[in-house]
Amino acid sequence: MTAIEATDAYTGPASRAAVIVRRHTGLALTLLAPSLVFLVLFTYWPIVQVALDAATLTTFGSKSVSYGFGNFARLFGDPAFAHAVSNNLIYAVGTVVPSIALALALALGLEEATGIATTIRTVVFFPVLIPLVAAAALFLFVFLPGIGLLDHHLAKLGAPRTNWLGDPDVALWSLIGLTVWKNAAYYMLFFLAGLQSIPADLYEASRIEGASAMQRFVRVTLPLLGPTFAFVVVIALVNVVTQVDHVVVLTKGGPSDSTNLVLYYIYQQAHENYDTGKAAAATVVSLTALAALSVLSLRTLERAVHYET
């Protein structure tokens, strides 16, 4: 922020035209108004509503309403919610770590824009572009026990058949595999951009000082990719909290809640069990997690912007 303010102070007094513009507070608010109306209606007001719902306690058959933490007590007492949270944590670590490792490996391997590298970049980017729903529909067949793409080829290696989506111990990992397949190349783009921004003379200097390839990677590449890592981790985590399309299409949270994620749990409570209080309480929990993430991401966003300019 400070850098930006400093720019203002520099250009501000120098230009009389700018001073005139700055008196037009009314015009500024008019320009902002349409955006603010939509933000208030569909982001801020719903947050207030959800907080109110979460605190509102109704008794079946009576009109009287009281307020308290009863919904949260019910939520935290619900084993299905605990299950969804623990699934979500496994899903977070299981998707974020491998997809980022893969993304970095791909970026390092495909950095040079040779013919082959460009082709493979294109190929691995396809999954990013197809809808998650479409990816899930394709993986219905990949995961089909016995004759599906996975089992068909694993059988050739002598592996036993697996019920990829029907076995509670395996199903969540199948969804994790699908998610890594879908997102890794997206994160690769950011690493490619990060690699390009590392000055070549740093490598040159470390080479002259006799650093090995491994040393150069650990001492130069990794530290300078720091902001990229921070940024990619944040978007990957946001994806973990906000994307359940594949759960809807492939497993509906089953078998026996083994693939239920928090957002799908909220959806179930609201649209299948009509339990507004519990759904709202779970939403508040999710929002808190996202708020923590956005504090993190604002920092990285700001840093990324400064880094760039």
Next chain:
Amino acid sequence: MNRRTHPLVAAIETAFAWALGLAWLAPLLYAVWTAFHPPAFATRFDLGAPLTLENFHRAWEAAPFARYFLNTVVIVALIVASQIVLGTLAAFALARFTFRGRDLLFAVILLQLMIAPEILAVANYRTMKALGAVDTIWGIVLPYLTSAFGIFLLRQTFRTVPQDLEDAARIEGCGTLGVLWRVYVPAARPVHLAYGLVQASWHWNNFLWPLIITNSVENRPLTVGLSVFASVDQGIDWSVITAATLMTSAPLLLAFLVFQRRFVQSFMSAGLR
């Protein structure tokens, strides 16, 4: 940048990259195979298998995909246009005006950055009910008409426009809105394009909110249509399901192949950064 020297390392890397690329592509290659061959060859790889468009024809007949396509195009167009227009206006106000509470307002707008409308679906559903917008295209579109990220991105862009350009335009008689139109909008054209492309592909693929807010064929977008199609209607007719899946994804994949460089640059510069 010749960081890797050993030719053996390079060869292994190349081989590994090819293997990975192929493994990555396998589900899509399989889908293409199944969709373009008769169902009898769905699980059988035979180079002599006859090519056919029959699966696409059957998918197209079995569900109102034309309607789904139209809905998706309308939804994407409305959202992208609105986000760019409203975002430009708001970003201009935040970047080039000083007024009391500006920074606070900007901070409040940024709050929305991480709050995906999906999370607030329960409350938004109620609002749509009050507005009579349940099961309409408007119901799908409304929560997305403005985006904090778009405002943020454009504000950063406008900040980099030299003040001299604005002054010159003013001397030539441009009013404030004239300056916006003549100076800032042209300067932001690459950002508009990149942001528009990313948002278009995001909303083409969006699923959960449209699923919640629609319940009739007339208003469903492609993604919701596909999920209905792939679950109940078809049993396990893979040929038709993969044909439908490819149809749904084709426009973006084709656009990507044609405008590859532009796509990649857009995702790098505006893919939520």
